[in-house]
Amino acid sequence: MTTTTATLSSPSSSSVPRRSVFLGVDVGTGSARAGLFDEIGKLLGSASSPIQIWKEGDCVEQSSTDIWLAICTAVKRALSISDIAGEQVTGMGFAATCSLVAVDSEGQPVSVSWSGDTRRNVIVWMDHRAVKQAERINSCNSPVLQHYGGSISPEMKPPKLLWVKENLPESWSMTWRWMDLSDWLSYRATGDDTRSLQMFCKWTYLGHAQMQHIDENSSGDMETHRWDDGFWEEIGLRDLVDGHHSKIGRSVAFAGHSLGNGLSPDAAKELGLLAGTPVGTSLIDAHAGGVGVMESVPDSKANESDDDDDDDAICRRMVLVCGTSTCHMAISKSKLFIPGVWGPFWSAMVPEYWLTIAGQSATGSLLDYIVDNHVASSHLANRAASENISLFQMLNDLVAQMMRDMETPFVAALTADLHILPDFHGNRSPIADPNAKGMICGLSLDTSDRQLALQYYATVQGLAYGTRHIIEHCNEHGHKIDTLLASGGLSKNALFIQEHADIIGCPIILPRESESVLLGAAILGAVAAKKYSGIRGAMKALNAAGQVIHPSEDPRVKKYHDAKYQIFRQLYEQQLSQRAIMADALS
Template sequence: MENQEPIFFVGVDVGTASVRAGLYSLASKSFRKTAILPITVHKATVNVRNADRTRTELISQSSTEIWDAVCRTVRDVSVGVDERQIRGIGFDATCSLVVVGPGDAPMNVDGLLKSDGTGEEGIGSCLDIIMWMDHRAKKETEYINQKLADHPCLKFVGGQVSLEMEIPKLLWLKTHCPDIFHGASRFMDLCDFLSWKASGDTSRSMCSVVCKWLYQADPRQLTTHGWDRTIFSAIGLEELCQENFAKIGTDIRVPGGKDQLVTVSEKGSSELGLTFGTPVGTSLIDAHAGGLALAFCGDGKNVTDWSTRLALICGTSTCYMQCNREPVFVPGVWGPYYSAMVPQAWLNEAGQSAAGQFLDHIVKTHPFYLSNLKALGMSACYNHLNQRAVEISQASQMEDTGFLSNQLHVFPDYHGNRSPLSNPDFTGMIVGLTLDGESELSLVKLYLAAMQGLAYESRWIIESLQNNNIRIGDLAICGGLANNPLFVKTLADVVGMPVLLPFIKESVMLGAAILGATASGALGGLEESAAVMAGSGSAVQPAEKSQLYHKARYHVFRKMADFQLSLLDN
């Protein structure tokens, strides 16, 4: 066994602000080396050309910059390893829309809009990606939901299309940038774009098209299977039906499925530094890759049952991923999506539109942070706030640190509500402010209340799933907030369930590596590969002493949501 040739797999994760690559060693069942490079998020506010001259924030990226970072990080982690020992590569990425122009060149999605809205020149470099967090297509989303109100496809997206999905963005392009819409050679989800750049294969992942493009995957035939022409005709995107849907994908493949093998092309080999013919896994959206790794992560005691595991992938936003063997429809929750994460399983996906981004905002805008903590950096700042929260609560002889937030309540939907209301008009709320708004104590209390607000929304989402007969045994968490022990403890206390922390911290990148391993066939199918590679973790247990406290505060949280709903209805 000691003389067996080493086997490695590469996982590439393209997040909102960075590209990460990792070289997974089958021998050590861990990442031998990882690399990370930042990528740019471009923001510009423009006057969109319409009757009311609406001011719209455009949030875009460059696929050229991203692919360059992918190639550099893959080469970095592969240094010192015989490239023939790298048996497969997998990709994941944010669910962002990439516009590919004639000759496979990038096509500037914001090039027709200047800051004064008159058009002509581009914004910065060639920005051919409309990001997932870009909300420019709000009116188009409302129009689509109105036109499809009676169409069965909406059942599979929680009752309505989200403005974070790709179809509203495409309608926005057709309306405001028709030259780009009609001139593009293809539209791709970013994860599919990466697989295409590596292999030259234009197939699309079932994950991306089912979750973000209204592709109908339903072996029970509850609705039309495949691309549904009636959807595109109803919303004014009938051009996408041309040439057997060539611009949005004629070949749809299941991640981890038994489809025809896709491999690294000669061009991809030159750019990535991998052997020509290296298997390339069918890609996943980033949260789904993290969900895959977390679903199969063990607790060291029991056999993992992915059907009772709720996976939380925490970043700028938080995604909640839960798979079932049967389809379950939950209002305000995306899905059920067939074969979007685990083959032949049905995925329900909930989320918070702002999570890590929200907590950063709460801290960074407080006067005490600006005058005393800014120089620390955010990681050290959170460590300081956690320590001070413990010290202050102990000095006050409080039984639990979380009790320090008493009388202060924060509702965290600063960027709309993704679940369970699916309402982009929701905003944040703070109740209990006093004239002491500049001290360290006021920041610590606000920080604690903000974390609790995120946890209360997690409880709200979990109750929505449970009320529809979805059984949840525990939570598993990865991403930025998973590195904050006070948040993890707060989450466990609020939801009253164990929260599993995987020993392999890079869960999203690990999910991508599992896709590469599955493509290679070295470990079997996707479930077999995930079972070998996902590893195990340690569970944080809920504290009984805080249950009544959080139950009372959760009641206030729900009243805050009801109050805002009443305001929006007027």
Template sequence: MAGPTTESCYVGVDVGTGSVRASIVTKSGKALASSTQETKTWRDPHDHHVFEQSTTDIWSRIGVAIKDCLSASGTEPSAVKGLGFDATCSLAVTDFGGEPVIVTKGEQIGGHGERNIILWADHRAEEEAELINRTGSVVLDYVGGKMSLEMEVPKILWLKKHMSPERFSQCQFFDLPDFLTYQATRDSSRSTCSLTCKCSYVANSGWQKDFFEQIGLKELSERGYAQIGAKDGEDVLIAGMPVGEGLSKNAAEELGLLPGTPVGSAIIDAYAGWLGTIAARFADDKQGLSEVPTIEESGHRLAAVAGTSTCHIVQSPSGIFVNGVWGPYKDPILSGRWMNEGGQSSTGQLIDFILTTHPAHPELVELGKKVQKPIHSILEERLEKLRMESGVATLTELTKDLHLYPDLHGNRSPIADPRMRGSIVGLELSNSLNDLAKKYHATLLAIALQTRHIIDTLNAAGHHISSIYMSGGQAKNAGLMQLFADVCGMPVVLPPDSGGAVVLGAAMLGRLADEFAQGGGGSRAKFEGGAGGEVVGHYGRDDTAWYAGVPKSLPKREEAA
């Protein structure tokens, strides 16, 4: 390995549903090193709604990942000029000293213990969400007309119902990205992204006292919202703004970095995917390399972040109200800009479920080991063979009698009903590998068709989406990406590293924090060049240069409220 790296660089941390990923990124956007560490999730064998995690476990995995990156790249801690986080929109609960508080139903709930995160996928708060959705509050206008049980307020209300008043009063409630900046700095400032997107903080008017009183959470307003966020938005920060005084001494030791390293205000993982992909340049056969897009042009691009679930992010200069689609949210990343967020509750998870529950799955795994190919490639080859043998033109025609509805874990958008369930119609009396291949294709097609449903709904409401920018693990699935291009009738642009796009967005927050901390808010803070990419389908392939537009100056705090 070469000598120690002293070039200025930035650390991004992405906390996903099942793992933590850290990356060290240069000013040019080049990743020097990356490390992924698995995290723990607890399930209740008697209640399939329950998904719980631990901030202690996640934080320790972050430390391992960052130290791995420093070691692998030879980067000196002094070269790291900024740190940024993104995470899933899960509810993290601590006391006011930062100690984790148990969220598991039972006698221990509200006491100190490891299981202190209600994961985004946890659906225990169905009754609480239904109560909220009967209020008719203005809050609902900014979540597509119906609040999801995946958001934080229904979960907080559930905790109040199952926790003693004494214990509940001692709790701090964080959207997970904000917990990470709190743990890093011990500053309790919250992000506009988390508060507006998941915590019922309304654009231009802030906290809605009447709403919290109406649903039975008057304690939050009576205490000046100290349990859920800063009073009247006083400490609400736009993405990348410096949090507190940077890394605390303890956090710096745990992460292997220097105290005082600037920490950028965090964002939800899907929004980091938007930041890391949406301004990419790409090439097609007819037009050549595209120009660096304007902020206005990026509004025609949908960022699809596809992992366990899929989120669909699009921005606009003014708020667009879309029934069944979350938002419009003001300032979640860029000051003065609005965003809508569609989503599918189960996509990667659905594909895994269809594969692993089929009787032929063990045979597929063994075949993959024998021929040393990914199982998805084997399935694609099997499907093509079946298509040719059947004498049909497309795989859709091959599976025309097999229909799969994908909402096995509820519908996030645009039907917005967590009680929706999936179905398969057209089953054959077969447990063969051929049957598994057909069900696999039907699953991919269902996911693509539902994406088309979401895009059509967004465009009908006033958006003008004309391309999809993918990131996340599913971007590796060439067959699925081609289906997106075909079904949605638009180009699908892929990053060269499908998993790295989101953590790149997090690293950008670290760079912004560094520039803002130095009084350099006039810079556009862009990550240029150094990355390759491809455009799916008939749009050809070429290199992609990544670029991120950010506020030209540090927004005033009152602009974020």
């Protein structure tokens, strides 16, 4: 039985006529969520519904049928608790994880699983089954790889497609369309197979080559002439070139482009909305988070400069979308190629800007792993439940209590003897090593609640050192990042955000509305409904700043983190040395 969770914001006044309402849908790793926003970007109400996931070794799979049903449940629930009729929704947009969907000529699911289960037709973004295929593709040294930091990740689409062809030939021959999950959602809703320029990011589509002359406010729809056919042939996927790329996308558009005739009658009925409701071209969930937060700056900053300075200011910001993984995104007016970092991708998030994407493959999932696999976890979880707080709030409280009890000069000093390299699911950026492993230095036989809190805290710091490494690397290659904006579930964790501010040395702006991915998806609908001239205009109208977290001014804290950061960087070098020793022993 499907269950839902919901939140509701109080309307300012029931007597005030309702303004336009924009619906955003976000499919994450564990749930589908729906949120309704007004014309100033205020959340009116949201709901979520869980989705099923299968994990077997490196294979992680989902069902597009299950995902769509969860979306319908979440949308109807959000409408109900917000007291909004479906006819009042002005426009809608979809965001989702960058997972891969396989469907046949009738739009029915095709299995991508060893099990042959036809429900399991989605290879989830975090799936690492295609590591060997990625290594083979990277050995080709194709020119397209320059947009992926020099090497493609097993989390991207070409390695996964090659894996299916080599291991599941029947599924390969049956599949009529291979789609990004977010593109499949908009296709399922409208019947329009126009894809988003986000395909540049995961599929090797060269979005800039033929699209730069198209204005954001035009349709942006065109025949796709900038797939690099030679790349697909070289890696063994020539059959994707045949048929004029019909299996991977013939036409593309800017995010927020109005698709087809809007919601189809069938989809409208399933969602509880009006047929013909405008639907915008979709975005990857992290990119939607960027759209939902990047202009969330305090009024003093937003009003202090002219348009040229404004363009420069937005290019000094980096967005952190922190959830199961963390995506780090920055934009620029010029092409910046950065080793080990994805991009630049033209107009893949904000139209007419180049997008740089770095990331950590495991953040929230790593914190869960560290906590769940400690002997004190169940005891601490029971304590948290009895006090009606989250387990992570309990851990944060324990860290604060330990500082008081141990009389340390500042809280970070608690981890002086505990160092963690957080690459438990490989390193996405900036080292781009999917074979990297996590490391913990400083363990003892202590099994207490407090020791668990210290391991959790050191992991938070390790993740922040990883983000510092990413920012330093990007700035060394042309970016000028000096401000961070954070969204996603982990942005609600005060300890997580403060440690990032202290370790990186930048202020971190939190948005007024915490559901930035849902807001970004809703912005796609607002643009599709022609309520705003384009994505950037909608961002300025609907984004709003909340709290600003500043780094510690205590010079001892900076000195401490500089020292721990040096150790953090050394841990990976030690791992490489150990790998070489063992490779020699096995040769």
